[in-house]
Amino acid sequence: MTEGLIFSNLEKQTKDNILFPNFDLTLAPGEIVAIYSTLNVRKMLLDLLRGKAVPSNGKISVHGKTLEEEKKAYMSAVNICFYEEGLYERLKVEDYFSFFIKLYDSGYRMEELLLDTQLQDKRRVRIQSLTESEKRRVHFGRIIIQNPDVFIFEEPDLNVDMETRRVYVNLAKKLQEKRKASLILTGNLENALTVADQVFRLDENGLHVLQVAEEEESKKEEVHTEEKDDEAIKPFQFNKIPTKVNEKIVLFDPQEIDYVESNDGQSNIYIKGESFPSLFTLNELEIRLQHVGFFRCHRSYIVNLQKVREVITWTRNSYSLILDDKAKSSIPLSKTKMAQLKEMLGLK
Amino acid sequence: MTFSMKRMYAIFQKDVRDLSKNMYITTTMLMPLALAIFYSTMDEVTMDMHYLIINLCFAAVGVFVQSAIIAEEKEKNTLRGLMLSPATLPEILGGKSLVTLVLTMATVLICALLMGYEPANYMIVGGAILISCFFYIALGTLVGLLTKSVVEASVLALPVMFIFSFGSLFLTLIEEYPILSFIEYLPSVQLVELAIEVETGAVFADLWSNFAIILAWIVLASLLTAVVYKKKEMDA
Numbered sequence: 001m002t003e004g005l006i007f008s009n010l011e012k013q014t015k016d017n018i019l020f021p022n023f024d025l026t027l028a029p030g031e032i033v034a035i036y037s038t039l040n041v042r043k044m045l046l047d048l049l050r051g052k053a054v055p056s057n058g059k060i061s062v063h064g065k066t067l068e069e070e071k072k073a074y075m076s077a078v079n080i081c082f083y084e085e086g087l088y089e090r091l092k093v094e095d096y097f098s099f100f101i102k103l104y105d106s107g108y109r110m111e112e113l114l115l116d117t118q119l120q121d122k123r124r125v126r127i128q129s130l131t132e133s134e135k136r137r138v139h140f141g142r143i144i145i146q147n148p149d150v151f152i153f154e155e156p157d158l159n160v161d162m163e164t165r166r167v168y169v170n171l172a173k174k175l176q177e178k179r180k181a182s183l184i185l186t187g188n189l190e191n192a193l194t195v196a197d198q199v200f201r202l203d204e205n206g207l208h209v210l211q212v213a214e215e216e217e218s219k220k221e222e223v224h225t226e227e228k229d230d231e232a233i234k235p236f237q238f239n240k241i242p243t244k245v246n247e248k249i250v251l252f253d254p255q256e257i258d259y260v261e262s263n264d265g266q267s268n269i270y271i272k273g274e275s276f277p278s279l280f281t282l283n284e285l286e287i288r289l290q291h292v293g294f295f296r297c298h299r300s301y302i303v304n305l306q307k308v309r310e311v312i313t314w315t316r317n318s319y320s321l322i323l324d325d326k327a328k329s330s331i332p333l334s335k336t337k338m339a340q341l342k343e344m345l346g347l348k
Numbered sequence: 349m350t351f352s353m354k355r356m357y358a359i360f361q362k363d364v365r366d367l368s369k370n371m372y373i374t375t376t377m378l379m380p381l382a383l384a385i386f387y388s389t390m391d392e393v394t395m396d397m398h399y400l401i402i403n404l405c406f407a408a409v410g411v412f413v414q415s416a417i418i419a420e421e422k423e424k425n426t427l428r429g430l431m432l433s434p435a436t437l438p439e440i441l442g443g444k445s446l447v448t449l450v451l452t453m454a455t456v457l458i459c460a461l462l463m464g465y466e467p468a469n470y471m472i473v474g475g476a477i478l479i480s481c482f483f484y485i486a487l488g489t490l491v492g493l494l495t496k497s498v499v500e501a502s503v504l505a506l507p508v509m510f511i512f513s514f515g516s517l518f519l520t521l522i523e524e525y526p527i528l529s530f531i532e533y534l535p536s537v538q539l540v541e542l543a544i545e546v547e548t549g550a551v552f553a554d555l556w557s558n559f560a561i562i563l564a565w566i567v568l569a570s571l572l573t574a575v576v577y578k579k580k581e582m583d584a
Contacts, residue, residue, distance in 0.1 A: 050432065075432065086425030088362065090369040095362070102358035103433050126369070146433070 004028040004181050005078065005150045009058035012044055019044050022058055023207035025200070027150065027181045032172055034184040034192035036210060037202040042185045045202075046080060046154060062150060079148040083155040085139050089128035093119055093138060096127060100145045108145050116174070117141040118167050133164040140171055151175060151182045157191050162312070162322075169195055169314040189263065193298065193332040194318055201264070210300070239292065241285070243269055243276035250276065254292045258325050260285055260302040273327050295341065297321060297333045311341070351442075355435045359443030363417055367447065372498070376412055377455055380405045384459040395544050396516065398465045402477065403516070403536040405455045406484040407509035412502065414448040414488025419501035437577070445485050452481050469546050472555065479562055480539050484512070486569035493576045512536050535565045 004027050011022040019041055027033050035045070047053035048060060051067040059066050062077045088096055097113055100106070114120045117137040122130060127138060136156075143151060156172075157165045172195045175182055186192050189210075192199045199210040240251040258270045262282040268275040278285060286296045293305045303321055310322040311333065319333040333341065367373055384401050387393055418441070421427040430440055456477060467473035487508060495501040515534040522528050531537060542558040 076434065079432065082428070084425060085429060086421075086427075088366055088426060089424070090366050091362070095365050099358055099362040100433075102361075103355055103430075103435055105354070105434075142429070 003063060004031070005183060006061050006064075007058070008061070010048070010055050010060060011057035012048065012053075013056045014044075018204050020202050020204060021206050023202070025207060027183055029149065029179040029181050030176055031198070032176055032182045032184070032196045034186060034196035034199045035202050035207075036186055036189055036192050036199060039187060041202055042154065042187065045185060046082070046152075049078065049152060050080060077148050078150045078152065079143055079146045080152040081139055081143040081154065081156065083158065087127050087135060087138060090126060092124050092126055093130070093141075094123040096138060097141055097145065100142050104145055104147075106145045106147060108147070113141050113144060116144060116167070116171065118163060131161075132159065133161040136160050136164055137167055140168065144171070149180060151180055153182065153184045155186050155188070155191075156184060157194075158186070158188060165194075166314065169318065173315050189261065189300070190320075190330060190332055193300070194314060194320055194330075239288070241269065241288070242279050244279060245276060249279070252276070254289055254294070255304070255306065257289075257294075257304050258307050258323055258329065259304060259331055260289075260294075262300040270329070272325065273329075295337075295344070297331060297337050297341065299334065301331050303331050305344075351436070351438060352434075356439045356443045356446070359430075359435065359440055360446045363444055363447045367413075367417070367451075373413055373416055376408050377451065379408050380455060380459055381462070384462040388463045393463050393465075395547065396540065398460070398463060399536070399540040399543060400513070400516065401459050401463065402456055403513040403539070404509075405452060405459055406480060406536070407505075407513040409455050410448055410452040410481055410484030411488040411491065411508055411512075412505050413451055414444065414485050415491035415495065415501040415505050416498050417444050417447070418489065418492025419495045420498050422495075423497040441489060445489065448485050448488065449481060452484070453478070456481075467543065467546055468549065469551075472546055472552060473543055476539055476542050476559065476562065479559070479566065480535055483535050483562065483566045483569055486566060486573050487512075490569065490573045490576060493573065516540055533561055535562045538562055 006027070007023065007025040009022045009024060010020075012019045020037075025033070025035075035042075037045070044053060048055055051071075062074050065073055067074045088099075091099070094110060094114075097110060101108055101110070110123075114123055117140055119134065119137055119141065122134060127135065130138065140156075143153075157168050160168075172182055184192060184196055189199075192210075201208045201210050239254060241254060241257065242249050242251050244250075252269065252271060256271050258272070260278065260282065261268050261270065261275075265281070267278045267280065267282045267285055269278050270276075280288070282296075282300065282302060286294070286302055289302060290296075294302050295305050297303045303323070307323045307325060308321050309324040309328075312320045312322060312330070314320065317335040319335070319338050321331045321333050323329045323331065380401055383404065387397050387401065390397075421430065421440075427440075431437070488505070491501055491504050491508060495504055512534060513536060515531050516537050518528060518531055519537065522531065538558045538561045542555055545555060545558075
């Protein structure tokens with residue numbers, strides 16, 4: 001019998017559109033995989049997962065069983081933590097949890113649950129007076145109670161505070177230790193990169209790998225050599241970064257830039273929460289920007305170090321940078337780059 | 349799938365906790381109670397008045413509460429979570445019906461005590477009230493299944509409440525408008541007739557026709573509910 005969640009040859013078309021062509025993906029126990037996609041694709045995947053929609057081709061199976069073959073086994077093995085999930089707003093947090101503990105006949109203890117979700121001091125508070133982030137943690141609590149083999153999170157850390165992100169990252173790692181499989185469906189690349197071992201992008205062109213746990217280090221050498229060349233001709237270098245806006249070319253001062261994100265070969269420059277497509281690739285931008293305090297913190301990101309306010313350590317090998325902009329954007333920082341950054345900061 | 353009493357009881361407990369904090373519903377329950385207090389100050393309370401209040405309890409609590417708590421699960425997006433859990437729909441509806449049954453019977457009892465209603469035969473009257481209650485709960489479930497939000501449910505429950513609780517008031521109009529003669533067969537009217545006959549010393553054998561009509565209503569309402577249930581499959 002095959003363990004875990006398996007998408008085999010899955011394909012979905014709606015009317016004239018291909019939402020996604022056939023792809024194969026296996027999610028084994030103890031793996032965390034993120035699928036980065038648009039809202040349409042995500043909603044369709046969720047509908048397919050709970051049998052609300054029928055795939056055009058292929059199937060989804062859990063432990064070798066599809067939903068049609070064995071509904072009960074499938075349902076108890078998979079559970080989805082929706083982004084828009086209703087709560088019994090008038091109940092207290094502990095009443096809510098105890099209801100689901102009874103419903104699932106789960107062995108989970110209340111204390112443990114409150115600790116895992118960091119809701120200890122809110123246990124006697126009605127859900128309606130919690131903040132959005134705390135409500136999200138109540139959702140997490142619920143899915144912990146359900147304790148399926150495959151956890152599916154829809155946008156687990158969108159619009160939540162730092163504490164909730166930390167709870168979520170810890171939860172994901174804890175689930176991994178318990179050999180549970182987690183699938184994260186998100187439209188936010190940064191969120192996906194923080195937690196998942198593998199990140200895929202799913203669109204009408206199919207499933208593509210965005211990041212694998214190990215990162216190649218080959219680029220380092222050439223970067224170093226070019227750095228020296230540039231330093232030699234440093235004075236009076238024209239240093240504006242061109243971007244396209246409609247048909248115009250707009251020039252930005254490097255210090256205006258918050259960070260640069262690369263998405264499918266296209267690099268986007270983020271300035272005050274707005275994104276502008278750049279005319280250069282991420283590698284070219286890295287070379288142009290590294291003299292002015294920019295840092296390649298991740299395979300797909302360059303950050304303006306002047307704007308970094310915090311470095312957050314989620315776990316031993318997962319980090320984020322929090323910027324000092326209005327949105328408090330957070331940028332993933334990969335493990336190898338963390339060492340480099342520490343060096344730059346003079347920390348050993 | 350197996351029907352689990354434990355899960356049904358969990359849903360019952362949850363709904364009781366939830367309802368106890370739901371002002372919208374608890375205030376509706378006060379309506380028959382307030383009327384009961386008002387009537388009890390009168391010198392002589394007729395059988396019709398007693399049953400006006402009791403039928404109002406059925407409609408305002410039985411139909412309304414049942415439909416509102418089902419519709420609210422849909423409105424607040426919580427039904428999906430329940431449906432994806434091991435709880436089955438019969439368990440969910442069973443748990444909710446139990447809440448409504450307890451609430452309705454409690455309100456009826458309090459109203460009867462307030463107005464000093466003392467039936468000649470507790471067994472028969474109590475039984476008739478209990479089975480009438482089943483009818484109203486089935487009706488409330490039907491309304492709840494058909495609607496998507498609490499507001500919608502209360503709008504739809506209004507004509508239902510009106511027909512079934514105030515139907516007896518229109519009895520006098522039957523002579524003028526023969527088309528209204530179906531009113532005589534309404535479960536609420538049957539219940540009043542039954543109660544009046546009990547006071548004149550009737551025994552169960554004399555009352556079987558009233559019971560039969562009420563039972564027929566229950567069967568009808570349950571069938572309708574089952575049809576709607578199958579058709580909708582709770583599109584959560």
